[in-house]
Amino acid sequence: MSVVCLTDFEALARERLSKSTWDYIEGGAGEGFTRDDNIAAFKKIRLRPRYLKDVSQVDTRTTIQGEEISAPICIAPTGFHCLAWPDGETSTARAAQAAGICYITSTYASCTLEDIVAAAPRGFRWFQLYVQPDRQLNKQLVQRVESLGFRALVITVDVPKLGNRRHDIRNQLNLKTNLLLKDLRSPQERNSMPYLQMSPIDSSFCWEDLSWFRTITQLPIILKGILTKEDAELAVKHNVQGIIVSNHGGRQLDDVPASVDALPEVVAAVKGKLEVYLDGGVRTGNDVLKALALGAKCVFLGRPVLWGLACKGEHGVGEVLNILKDEFHTSMALTGCRSVAEINQDLIQFSRL
Template structure:
């Protein structure tokens, strides 16, 4: 049964005003709050999956097909959730996935998200399609650990300029998103004729497309993304920067092997939250074969469908170095801005710590596949 938050009557907080406290017990409570308080077009945009939303929904359902095999009498009086990404320590293996247009959910947008990530010492992957610029994000959280999510554009100079900007600002890695040669068909966005409201812009592109008078898609001109992107572009990126390159959007062992062969430093197992190819597998179902293929040569992360601490535990047990959450971050923003995002991260981290302890694990190193049992249901 989904827990519905009990609360006082609350005014709409889209202007950044939080009018009453709610008893948030789980991530579903943040989702229920956001669904009520965001306008319909914004909610539909964040919630959307491609076509019939089968893959979006299976991202969540797949965790319920996995059972845990807890060990007992292990002295879990002290636990440690710390891990490292590319050699940098973070407080727990839960980071923030790149999601667009945070100002739709909260007036401060990505600036608030960055502050929350910095406050709990975890990784924030900043989206190309942010409604705050990379410079504004850096200024808001100068000590935060940040990666930058990158697309390859038909105009390669545009991608190149973004790379140089984030490199100069101290971003620590590039996350090349490879599953969007074309944008997936999201039916509600088409029905709603979704566009960014006039007062918001994709700030990283501010001034670049001013002379373009053609139609736009999600805040930038159509036909900007390059469907000809291929593995050779990984080498091109490596020629431009010394930043580690992580490929986001891999779902098969064949592509995982190619990623290793092309010298990238990491993989994010991802189906774009079910927003691209409908009918593809849930990300947690792809994780094991990719981890087995990589065999520790590069780091493997994943996103998609994480809603509880036990979900995090299952992903780590199957070999993920870290998980990244997307939609729950937006729900936290809608609830209370930076404080709401911090609450989402802390809640998930504490649930993860509890799941670890109840499974007999005292630290990340003790989490392994012996904890996992796949349900026959």
């Protein structure tokens, strides 16, 4: 099978993974409406190309939090990469380093943070945190990632409780006992405990608690999971450095807006005071262009990275990133954009259908 686009990787990964693993990666909350709408919403946006421009040189580079990336296409935090490939997150990290983009490492990585850093020592990484009830554990983990060279702290805000994922319930998937969560243990526990149950997420975490994180780290703080102008305004008020507009890939609460539909509201609310990113539903270079035209600084990929990983490990992730980057380059040229800075809302319109 010739693999030329992200949906080709999707089909191939489905053939290669077990049913329970595929269902875990692909499943959404409830009826899966939001999961599907993340993709469908991009198709309601049309492009307005401008021609007779010199696009012989197109530059896809941009910056996030002041750091240059080769394209506004980065890797979102997803857990348990060892389900897709034996080397897990170390393969993902190497691919991200080679591509010159940012990889957000999950709290629920199946490899240790030290192994991930060792696999890609020059990589550009942020760390995603599920806030734990034990503040000391949060402090140890955050200071550990800072000492390892991670360059931002991404706090997930849309999981005060795990969503209702029917496929996982039917499959009796139990990640609590099946996987080793090496980074939610103290150094002593890492040497003495063979397994650790998934630590509970702190359902009492609220806006006022963000100030505590300021006392334990100098890292920029990014909030992942914002969908409304009200929360975007509060993010500005609490002096965070960025927002990832996200509905958790439709895995948490069904019937919420698609990420790209929520994006304009959030961008308008922050008034340029912090950077806004997007994850959810990005499958083509045109999707990347549309997200940037609506005000996103960068998009993050979740499931497609796992598809590439399942098919070819590090090389599969690299191919997914290269395909999307090449498509984005073409989309820029065909709409008359020579640089990312030239992408703006004039390039898009919303379909009446």
